[in-house]
Amino acid sequence: MKSLVLFIFTAGLLVQSAAAVDFIRQVQLIEDQTIVYDTPVAWETGEIRSQPVFGTGAIFQLYAYNDPAYSPYSILDAQAGSILSANVSLDSHLVDLDLLGIHLDITLGSDSTEDSLPNLVYEKTVGAYLPEATVTLSSEDTYVPIRTRADQPYGVSVAISRLPDADADVPETAPTSVRLAKSYKLYHPTLHVPSDNGSGQGVYGGAYELSRNGTFSIPTVYQELPAESPTRAIGEETHFVQVAVGPDKALATIGSATIQIWPVAVAKIEGIPEPAKFTGIPANLTMEVTDPYPQSQTYAQIYKGEPELGRSGAVITSSIIVLNDYAPPSEPVKLPLLDLDSLIDDDGIYTIEIVTVTPFNGGEPERIAYTSFELDRSVKVRSLATTLNP
């Protein structure tokens, strides 16, 4: 078995402080045994020296904590999907393992809660006779880390290389196919993170077996999170490629990518009486928006007439919500609809709509709630005239 030697110049990533608890685990696969070596990680970016890669190959795992003290929305940057890229040169017997770009949005070495273990944030398997896989996801929302909305499709592309040809001279144990599968994690509806105890997580049935090198694309994939209301699903999906290693054919991940899924916003307008009739300019109307998309503008508009999709009205300036964030607000946003007297002229039927503009629907508004009411100020005037007459 050829041995592969891996050298990365170490620079500043090894632990300087005894407090760091995040680490990279190197799992060396040798015949039917494993050698495990843990290297502490103390910095957010940098390089790390691995131990030599030999035997069947090595699995590199990054374990880290999400630190709630830093932000309830801390996760790894999407670049984490490329923190481990391996180029194997069989001629030189060198594996160029690039651990640069570990962009961690968490404070490393953070305190852990009792009895809790760090999360497996990323895993990559490399070896002389192991194939390589790169999984790339795409969304209409160009935010990093990649995300989409629960009702929107996203694209999946899987590039496979180094699977041996039928006549290649490789050991019998060298894998000749890879397995493409998908897993999911539901998030807490307001904390927007996966459960600590692993609930709400699983894999989807129906994995694919790929036995040829090349790039395979699925341009339109819809989320399949097990949510009661599919358009209100919150969580993430991970597409991963695995290969069977060792005599017991244990599955090891050679590539993966994760996309976050945020719900479609819902909204309501409150303060409209039943029947929907006012004898004066409405003064106590409010709107409530739940889960506006993290990058969005949401506002209420008013126009005279019955509801008409696509019609532009006057924006009620007290209602404007502009978001450019990692996740939706954890609480519904409730705002008053003020100064309607400057937007209403004559009596008649008026419609108030709540619309939202996001990276989806081509950047065009989407109507998430609407209601109509009648303004009839003449009713009050007739009453006054009646009482004045003896």
Added chain:
Amino acid sequence: MKTMLYFPFIALTMTRIVWAEEKAASAAHATADAITDQEFIARRNASRKNLPAPTHLPPQKSKFSLMNLSTFVGDGEHFAILPQGSVLYCPEPLATRILASPGGKLISFQEFLSRNRQWITHADVTSDQVSGKTPISDATLKAFEKNAQIVIATYQGAPITVLKGKSTASVPQP
């Protein structure tokens, strides 16, 4: 950090102007009503060519999981994660310090050694000892017994598995 802002209408107009270029590129889009669950399910079914929805199965158990490949050592208040097979020696009275599952607050291996140096230490091993090609010498084992401490195998300062028995693989030198 949340960045939720309440802008006047002018700011809203400016932002919409920024997106105007993107809008021009997607002239087919128009204002739409937010999709309902039923509409979304129909759209998703159509994309699957009406194949059945995937089932939701429990998480995949990995042979290479943290629990499977780790040993935990604890002092009653803290614990450290160690690679499986890294405990070279453990005197019988200290056997309860080797935990089957994590207990307490996780600290780094270095900090755990520092806090509990009275009863736990480490011993550097060679690459041949890591692979099991060369066993730990009897003299070394006797020294471990004499010190009566838990001994963790380390390689270049970090804990590592030591295979028992002879492996045919040789560990190359870095």
